[in-house]
Amino acid sequence: MDDVLEIDAERVDQIVCRGCGAALDTRSVRPLQKFACPKCGTENHAPLRMGNFLLLELLGKGGMGAVYRGLDETLGRYVAIKVMRRSLAADRQFVENFLREARAAAALSHPNVVQVYSCGEWRGQPYIVMELVDGGRLDEEIAKGEPMDEVRALEIALDVAEGLRAASQIGLVHGDIKPANILFDSKGTAKVADFGLARFAKREPDSKEIWGTPYYIAPEKARGEKTDHRADIYSLGATIYHALGAKPPFEGETATDVVLARLKNPAIG
Numbered sequence: 001m002d003d004v005l006e007i008d009a010e011r012v013d014q015i016v017c018r019g020c021g022a023a024l025d026t027r028s029v030r031p032l033q034k035f036a037c038p039k040c041g042t043e044n045h046a047p048l049r050m051g052n053f054l055l056l057e058l059l060g061k062g063g064m065g066a067v068y069r070g071l072d073e074t075l076g077r078y079v080a081i082k083v084m085r086r087s088l089a090a091d092r093q094f095v096e097n098f099l100r101e102a103r104a105a106a107a108l109s110h111p112n113v114v115q116v117y118s119c120g121e122w123r124g125q126p127y128i129v130m131e132l133v134d135g136g137r138l139d140e141e142i143a144k145g146e147p148m149d150e151v152r153a154l155e156i157a158l159d160v161a162e163g164l165r166a167a168s169q170i171g172l173v174h175g176d177i178k179p180a181n182i183l184f185d186s187k188g189t190a191k192v193a194d195f196g197l198a199r200f201a202k203r204e205p206d207s208k209e210i211w212g213t214p215y216y217i218a219p220e221k222a223r224g225e226k227t228d229h230r231a232d233i234y235s236l237g238a239t240i241y242h243a244l245g246a247k248p249p250f251e252g253e254t255a256t257d258v259v260l261a262r263l264k265n266p267a268i269g
Contacts, residue, residue: 007066007083008123009048009055017042032058032068047071050122053081053129064088069132072117079117080133084126095126102128105195108172112163114183114193133193135186138243139179148243156182157240159190164236167195168229175227177235178216179242214258215248222259 013027019042029035029046032055036043047054050070057069059080065088070081089095102119109115115131138156141148160182167174174181174195181193216238218231242248250265252258 007048007050007055008086008125009050012047012049012054015044015047017044019044032056050081050083050127053079055081069134070129072129078132080114080130082128082130083122086125089121089125095121098126104172108167108170108195110163110166111189112159112191113166113195114191116195130193131191133183133185133191135184135188137180137184138182138190138239142179142243142246145246147246150244153240153243155188156190156243157236160192160236160239161233163190163192164229164232167192167232173227173229174232174235177232177239179239182239214252215242215250217259 009031011026011031013025015024015026016022017024017037017040019037020040022037022039024035024037024044026035026046031046031048033046034043034057035046045056047056049055052072052074054071054073055068056071059067059069061067063085065082065084067080067082070079071077072079084095084098099119099121102116106116106118114133117129117131119126119128121127160177164174164177172195174192176194177192183191183193185191216235218227218234221227221231238249248258250258252260
């Protein structure tokens with residue numbers, strides 16, 4: 001099943017309808033699939049169990065793993081749970097580094113940063129439990145193809161800058177600021193996601209890759225030089241440029257072309 005990405009989670013055979021409280025048999029429903037309660041019509045999900053967490057819905061997936069909307073049954077709150085692929089979990093040094101970065105990110109508590117609640121391993125697969133932020137992402141707004149209102153873009157930039165400043169104060173650098181890592185809560189407040197985890201998101205263990213997302217990469221990072229919080233500020237500027245102009249500051253057919261354009265040419269006017 002593609003949606004569960006080989007996660008060693010347990011099926012849940014019966015749930016309680018969140019609409020009417022009726023007992024629902026989920027044995028004939030594919031895990032994570034939506035289905036309607038036969039009594040009240042409320043949509044429910046056939047969950048998977050991972051320890052104290054129920055995985056309810058796939059929110060997104062990539063090379064490193066997948067993110068699910070989940071329920072922390074111990075605390076009774078909805079969360080986002082990122083689970084690493086088994087193929088990556090086989091490398092213990094990679095896992096230990098990943099969890100160490102997650103624990104460091106958990107020390108950062110700020111209104112403009114997606115909070116990391118906890119991390120651990122379930123049957124050998126590392127996971128991170130985070131604040132659930134379900135008001136959309138900046139990349140979804142940019143994908144509409146229209147320049148963003150200047151005042152709204154400034155609000156987002158200020159929110160993200162506050163989050164980056166808080167991170168810098170405790171020695172954290174993000175490393176991959178981009179539209180997809182800027183989330184919005186129900187009030188429209190921007191929050192930075194994946195602090196401390198960006199270095200793992202685009203590579204396999206032992207990879208020598210140094211680039212973040214090429215559209216927004218700082219020049220010193222493209223040259224393979226040491227970076228600090230200033231590279232995050234550059235990437236924020238490139239991200240807001242994209243939002244305001246409805247196109248990235250540099251373009252190319254490949255990632256390498258984009259980086260070379262960044263190093264050789266002025267930004268697209």
